[in-house]
Amino acid sequence: MSGSHGHDAVVIGAGPNGLVAANHLADAGWSVLVLEAQDEVGGAVKSDRDVHPDFVHDTFSAFYPLAEASPTIRSFDLERHGLTWVHAPAVLGHPLRDGSWGMLHRDREVTAGLFDAAHAGDGEAWLDLCGQWDRIGDQMIKALLSPFPPVRNGIGALARLRSVGGLDFVKTMLTPATDVGLSRFGGVGPRLVIAGNAGHADIPLNAPGSGLMGILMSMLGQTVGFPVPEGGAGQLAHALRRRFESLGGEIRYAAEVVRVEVTDRRATAVLTRDGERFAAGRAVVADIVAPHLYGRLLAPEDLPARTRQAMRSFDLDPSTVKVDWAVDRPVPWASAPPHAPGTFHVADSVEQMTEAHGQVAARTVPAAPFMLAGQMTTSDPTRSPAGTESLWAYTHVPQHSVGDAGDGSVRGVWDRDDCERFADRMQARIEALAPGFGSTVVSRRVLGPRELEQRDANLIGGAINGGTSQLHQELIFRPVPGLGRSETPVRGLYLGSASAHPGGGVHGAPGMNAARAAIAHARVRRATGGLLR
Numbered sequence: 206m207s208g209s210h211g212h213d214a215v216v217i218g219a220g221p222n223g224l225v226a227a228n229h230l231a232d233a234g235w236s237v238l239v240l241e242a243q244d245e246v247g248g249a250v251k252s253d254r255d256v257h258p259d260f261v262h263d264t265f266s267a268f269y270p271l272a273e274a275s276p277t278i279r280s281f282d283l284e285r286h287g288l289t290w291v292h293a294p295a296v297l298g299h300p301l302r303d304g305s306w307g308m309l310h311r312d313r314e315v316t317a318g319l320f321d322a323a324h325a326g327d328g329e330a331w332l333d334l335c336g337q338w339d340r341i342g343d344q345m346i347k348a349l350l351s352p353f354p355p356v357r358n359g360i361g362a363l364a365r366l367r368s369v370g371g372l373d374f375v376k377t378m379l380t381p382a383t384d385v386g387l388s389r390f391g392g393v394g395p396r397l398v399i400a401g402n403a404g405h406a407d408i409p410l411n412a413p414g415s416g417l418m419g420i421l422m423s424m425l426g427q428t429v430g431f432p433v434p435e436g437g438a439g440q441l442a443h444a445l446r447r448r449f450e451s452l453g454g455e456i457r458y459a460a461e462v463v464r465v466e467v468t469d470r471r472a473t474a475v476l477t478r479d480g481e482r483f484a485a486g487r488a489v490v491a492d493i494v495a496p497h498l499y500g501r502l503l504a505p506e507d508l509p510a511r512t513r514q515a516m517r518s519f520d521l522d523p524s525t526v527k528v529d530w531a532v533d534r535p536v537p538w539a540s541a542p543p544h545a546p547g548t549f550h551v552a553d554s555v556e557q558m559t560e561a562h563g564q565v566a567a568r569t570v571p572a573a574p575f576m577l578a579g580q581m582t583t584s585d586p587t588r589s590p591a592g593t594e595s596l597w598a599y600t601h602v603p604q605h606s607v608g609d610a611g612d613g614s615v616r617g618v619w620d621r622d623d624c625e626r627f628a629d630r631m632q633a634r635i636e637a638l639a640p641g642f643g644s645t646v647v648s649r650r651v652l653g654p655r656e657l658e659q660r661d662a663n664l665i666g667g668a669i670n671g672g673t674s675q676l677h678q679e680l681i682f683r684p685v686p687g688l689g690r691s692e693t694p695v696r697g698l699y700l701g702s703a704s705a706h707p708g709g710g711v712h713g714a715p716g717m718n719a720a721r722a723a724i725a726h727a728r729v730r731r732a733t734g735g736l737l738r
């Protein structure tokens with residue numbers, strides 16, 4: 206058990222990764238303390254009634270296919286701790302101005318039927334893709350979520366490669382999202398669905414890696430759906446909290462950690478802003494974005510020069526503006542979708558999606574932002590009174606803007622005025638697809654980069670994924686080359702946030718990988734009388 210005082214492990218941050226790590230360590234019989242800077246658990250998995258008292262809005266994230274597909278989160282049996290997953294009638298829709306919809310229904314036959322009606326042959330092509338995923342998808346997800354290199358699961362995926370077409374399948378996965386649909390489908394619907402889903406990461410849609418993301422998210426939508434926790438995103442975090450507390454775990458709120466204490470190159474304790482010190486007998490797990498862990502919480506002298514140097518080239522992902530609306534009617538779509546979707550994407554075409562991404566990459570505020578959006582009452586009727594909609598949309602903007610690719614009304618400094626002008630631009634995108642939308646809005650909240658970071662310090666400048674998901678910062682390069690696992694240069698300190706492989710999204714893998722590494726090292730330490738690790 207723990208040393209003379211304190212806990213076996215201190216987990217810094219109660220985001221989903223911190224809570225997953227805490228649960229796994231508690232499962233192993235460790236005494237665990239979680240220190241959370243905010244006054245509630247969840248990190249970017251929270252809900253509130255701040256937009257309107259009758260409406261529950263998810264403050265940040267909303268749809269959880271990755272949680273539902275994650276072996277770790279599934280193994281926690283959170284339903285026994287109060288979590289209920291619910292689904293919208295359709296997973297995802299992409300409305301176009303000509304009145305058509307690209308649509309992903311949970312039932313693959315329905316999706317295929319819709320694609321085929323728009324372009325003969327696309328239905329069969331879609332079912333083919335689903336069939337390939339059935340054969341290899343599970344292994345691919347396990348490989349993606351395990352520490353890199355994913356030896357066992359990687360071999361498992363390789364073993365199934367032949368059954369899905371071998372190198373042709375690999376090529377499809379490496380094809381950029383803009384093109385992956387072109388090679389397989391004649392109609393625009395499947396291309397929109399795949400490219401839109403790729404847009405959930407910040408990989409340019411015309412770069413390798415984006416196609417894999419687009420197919421992964423589309424096939425997750427097709428197999429597990431895009432579930433939401435009944436009652437609000439926060440219910441997922443609270444189920445993790447309840448499970449942890451039922452194992453004897455302890456959480457302290459308003460406890461911002463400002464320093465990880467290192468003695469003889471080993472993390473031994475943490476200090477909070479108000480001067481409290483908490484000893485960690487075996488491990489400290491940091492659910493902390495990498496620049497803060499390496500640049501603030503650790504003293505420079507506790508880090509090798511090469512780590513400090515490498516962190517200088519750590520790339521954040523772009524910034525984000527999120528708008529929440531309380532709407533007194535269902536969204537008045539000009540052309541109603543064939544099935545009501547939970548998630549919807551807003552872009553006039555795949556090309557326009559690429560253009561908007563390009564404008565962000567060129568550090569300009571996008572003229573016609575590509576938007577991810579959610580109809581939450583359609584997904585979960587408990588979110589707002591019957592006949593109303595709890596709605597949100599977010600989009601990416603540059604971390605540092607050099608100009609406005611639109612009408613010049615947004616300066617890119619993200620003060621209140623910028624946020625409201627840009628929210629008007631986003632709202633106009635919905636209005637163009639749903640005339641009269643503006644008159645249904647009862648209340649609106651705009652969370653710009655600053656507001657996001659104020660509510661969760663890991664969202665530096667509104668970056669939502671703990672660092673870019675582009676290839677140069679993935680796998681062994683995440684967060685920096687040479688530190689591709691949860692181990693850090695400080696013994697007993699583990700990086701367990703979205704800044705660690707495999708990155709952002711609510712799947713708990715960085716937290717789980719960190720907890721597993723901590724447990725394995727503690728065993729080695731005990732077995733070697735403290736000589737190793």
Ligand SMILES: Cc1cc2nc3c(=O)[nH]c(=O)nc-3n(C[C@H](O)[C@H](O)[C@H](O)COP(=O)(O)OP(=O)(O)OC[C@H]3O[C@@H](n4cnc5c(N)ncnc54)[C@H](O)[C@@H]3O)c2cc1C
Nearest residue numbers: 218220221222242248249266267268462663703709710711
């Ligand atoms: C607007 C938005 C929309 C998103 N949509 C989705 C989605 O629909 N589906 C999905 O799967 N993912 C989504 N994501 C991404 C997902 O939410 C994140 O990848 C995920 O929450 C990362 O989990 P984490 O535990 O690493 O960090 P976080 O969730 O950021 O949690 C970190 C925690 O650490 C705390 N903390 C930070 N510094 C300190 C400190 N010094 N001391 C103590 N505590 C500290 C923070 O307060 C926070 O509670 C979205 C994110 C955002 C912001």
